[in-house]
Amino acid sequence: MSQAHVDTVVPDAGPRVPTGESVATVAQRLDGLPLTWLHGAILAVCTFGLFTDIAEVALSNALAAIFSAPPHDMPRGGLALLLASVFAGGAVGAPVFGLLGDRIGRRRALQASLALMAVGSLAAALSPGPASLTLARALSGFAIGGFPPLAATYLTDVMPPRRRGAMLLVCTGLGSLGGAAVLGLVYALAPEPPLGVEPWRWALGLGAALALFGAGLFGLMPESPRWLALVGRRAEADHACRRFERAARIMPPPVADGAGPAPAPPVRAGFAALLADPGHRRRTGRFLALYAIAPWATLGFPLLSTVVMLQKGFRIHESLVFGALSLLGPPLGTTLTALVVDRLERRACLVALAAAMAAFGTVFAGASTFPVLVGAAIAFNTAASIYGGILAIYATELLPTPVRATALACAWAGGRVSAALAPIVLLPILAAFGAHAMFGAITLALVLSGLLLLRGPGGLSGRAVT
Template identity: 70%
Template sequence: MIDARIQAARPPDAAAHTGGSVAAVTQRLDALPITRLHAAALAVCTLGLFTDIAEVALSNALAAIFLAPPHNMARGSLSLLLASVFAGGAVGAPFFGMLGDRLGRRRALQASLALMAAGSLAAAASQGLTALTVARTISGFAIGGFPPLVATYLAEVMPARHRGATLLICAGIGLLGGLAVILLVQALSPGAPLGIEPWRWALILGGALAALGGFLFARLPDSPRWLASIGRSIEADSACRLFECAAGRVPVSTPAGPATTPAAPGAVGFRALFTGTHELRRTGLFVGLYTLAPLATIAFPLLSAVVMVEKGFKVEQSLAFAALSMLGPPLGTLLTALVIDRLERRACLTGLAAAMAALGTGFAASGTFLTLVLVGIAFNTAAATYGSILAVYATELLPTPLRASAMTCAWAGGRIVAALAPIILLPILTAYGPHAMFAVITVVLGASATLLVAGPRGLSGQAVA
């Protein structure tokens, strides 16, 4: 359907040559208000991210469920199961980044959701630890590529003055997926409706939502900026016109002038990452930041339930803590969306890293349930806001031809470390206790702050390249 609409909106070639260039598309998109088409794109992206985050958060529930009777899973087997999602993501992220640069953002997002649905349903039907671990790896392959592609797509279609806010709104509502899946498992835990275990129901519903998201993406236009950057100026102009028409601005065809030929696109995708020192430095910066981040932002929510068990709390209390500690991130991210486009990205990220270091130390020292919940909410809020602003910061500084590839490469680095996080941190927690584990996290946050201070400023409210 969207292809027919683009065909109908397609202007004469001469007009497209002037209106479909990268500079023209950027100027036209940034001049628009938020339209119903922008809102639809935000809603579909948020639905997909909601499902993605729910799949990741399900690992937190599985950690508590399989660690306790009647499963009593060995810690080594549990570590592999928890790591499987992130291991799949480490491979899947660059793959979907390549698809995003070669076939388009929309098609790559659809492919990611389709595979996510298949992996979730396979995990729900799995029998035995090996089958479940393989299915979760397949899900992780898709999960790894979706968030950076969503950030890429939204950054390219949203007006510059609303870019940060829309990305954080998507992240804030998407984070409710983590809370929703924990509450679902808790609500169903007293029994097994239709003879199906609660965690399997969570996977079935997640697969259905992923399939719905893939279907809805077919009704959205691809990124006009990406189309223009690879030389498809006519399609870029047509996609841009869809946003303009949604704003009530019927574009007028540019009068035909002397025949012009669109500039040939330069290197795109992974090749572009190695075309110059500037590109390598920018990509290296974000690979470093995304690689370090999971040891704090992912490890805490993933292992917090295990820390609670180590402190002597029951599994039911650990699950309740996991659910309560997820209340802060959606609210904190949504509130930050109100002011993010007036704030400097780098300063925000440095401050949040310092806050997480302090809160992690406080969590390790706490012993009462209420204190742990309050500190956990604060830490998870800071971690979620850090991850959301980091995505905004990265999409602003990476140019369109390599944005998907660079973002997914950086994200893959994060998935590798996220896969290793439970393998690294669980033995430290078991052998030396929470203080030692959070000492490692503090060192990592200090390294992240050092990279940020040495990096460039963000482009709040400014056009992206």
Template identity: 45%
Template sequence: MSGQIARQAEAASAADDRVPLTRLHLLAVFVCALGLAVDVAELALGGVLSAVFSAPPHAVSRTELSWLLAAAYAGAVIGAPAFGWLADRHGRRALLFAALVTLALASAAAAASANVGQLALLRLLGGVALGAYPPLMFAYLSELLPPVQRGRLLMVSVAIAGLGPVALVFAVHGLTPLAPLGIEGWRWGFLLGSLGAGLCSLLFLLLPESPYWLARREARACAADAGSRCRPDHVAHLPAGSAPSGPEGAPQGGTAASPSRSRGGLAFVVACFFLTPWAVLGFQVLGGAVLVHHGFSLGDSLLLVGVFTFGPVAGALLGSVVIDRVERRTLVVASAGTLAIVALAFGFARSLPALTASGVAFGVLASALLPAFAVYAAELFPTDQRAGAISCGWAANRVGSALVPIVLLPILDGSGPAVMFAVIAATLVALAVLVAMRGPLGRSGRALG
């Protein structure tokens, strides 16, 4: 029976590659983008908190401030693999809903926190959800969207989400002097984040579960009980590659673009995710410090940093144009290699025009690299491992994010921008070489395995 199922699923693969785009797909992109906007906006509140708790009347010690700022990242390292493991067993939509509800509750409680210790604990809890949501979103949309537009629509969702931090930070800025209802501006930031997460969690109830995950669950039932649930007319409608070809539903054979079940495949994704934040976050966090180091005024530096903040939106939109036109591996290697060159240009630049041009280019390209690799990684694993594998990689990304300022800031202070960006360029070269040598080709425009 399992061989018959496999043959019918293979025969249906061509049709699956041509799934039409529907309003339901667009609704899913919007809802997921809204959730991601809340996620990244909540992380951006770390910058607000660093300012609030560095000045009277809330000034705290450097140790307390460090714990507060690190709490969300520590929670993300815990939450990403835990939620990913659960999503492979209980469904993508259910865990996305749970992550957003957790974030809504944690943010509401953070708004009412009495001291910095309570706030740090609540940021840790919120960080669990913040780390869980992005990889689950990539797994869910990868399995739901039409293959020929999967990459483009995922990048569009990232572009929409990039507006979240800008909107929330400006809202906090405007509410701080007003303190509506006697509530401080930073507390309003958490309340708005809680409201957004709660609203988005309800919208997820309008969306279906991942068809690939449902098909895999049905395939397991077929393997365990070759009864009426394994009717050929039912299995013919399963997503391509979702039916089992062996007693445990593991695909047989494969190509360079096939999903990987080996520990080496997981190690590859974890290593690549760990290498991405050195460029992306290193530029976002330390770009302003580099400009000040070059002797530019604080006003000019902040103006350029403001220009650079639009990089995530522009980068994701640029990525949406090209991501489905070339294979994933080619795109990731080319992006990382180009970024390494631009990183060196920014590090060695001295004039304002050169710093502006190279900084804008670096911000745009760096912001496209992480979501492009996340799309690529989501296609490398079978359905029953996809969410867990990507989430483990995301946890490695959060570990790298926590290490970036710890490692790069002393290099900037001791050796200057050129050396710091040479280190960043080295991580990008390492990423390009690793993907080129170990990475499968990808599944651009094709159904998942």
């Protein structure tokens, strides 16, 4: 460990201990465990939260179709701002929640993210007009941007190395069901809206309730023992480790009597560690670039594909059916990939998936029949979902524990900025030059991603993280 990591005290509650030894011991205890029911419970709660998070993002797909057609027929500039608002909020919220994850703990930061998501969703459901809806969606986005990188950080901290990639992909795959679920709900309620309330308002209200419930579930989960040890809270780290060991039916080691080496200063964490170490800065910069490029394809396509359907002559209810069907592939494809992901080289997978997305997007741009459009969209969205999941695995494995939440959230924030810009840039391109031009811009982004990946380091498939 470099000197840059050990010269600043992290303020926090709890007893101070020989941090380096504590972190190493905790890591050995966690990494030697089999997969237990407690790991499964953490995975289930993270997946539930991600389901809610992705449903909130995917609702923008329905809003794009609803507000671009009568009776709303929102002007193009207002529609672009509405679609961009959730991602603009995420660009600000992601680094804030990343800092909280490294300062107050992974679990508490995840709870705060879901609680704020509930507030934003409820405000959006009750919004009286487009302006207030846009502001409420920005507030939701502030929380939405923080949850995925925090969940990936938490899972990376606690999952056994041989199952880490699989667990992250299962979370991504099952969590992505939220997109199809919310679009299906809006479509199902459209013919006869309950109480005369618009279906998208019901979807937002339900999302608020689910987010609040998810925040409560996280209160039952243990904090990351790695993080607790990192900030010098040895007793709590030991207690959290014992919960995992008891779940594995492994006898925990005897409680330490306090004897041992002289205490060392706690490890620097968060932005302090990120700014102090050139290696951390370079690696964070690479992932920031990858996350900034990815949304032009992985989010630009599903966000605007329903608008492309309208441009190709399909009616609004057909575009909503298309939107829901196009999101059915990612859960299955991503979950199946989890079976083999820990035996695959991360970087090579990402390059191959970028090439696949370029091919499927080209097919979609040129197609005119409903079955071909749905098939191409399912294939594209499945590849995009797997790409996003493996990119999160790749990043969390290569970012060390002291900066994992902060660095990943900063990279995620770069992605939210791009996601906010994507509809503002791609929608005028689509309107002025057509689908082929828009997919040309998406393909360019995929090519840039591939080049950046080829120059990067390999991943840590099945190996312990630092």
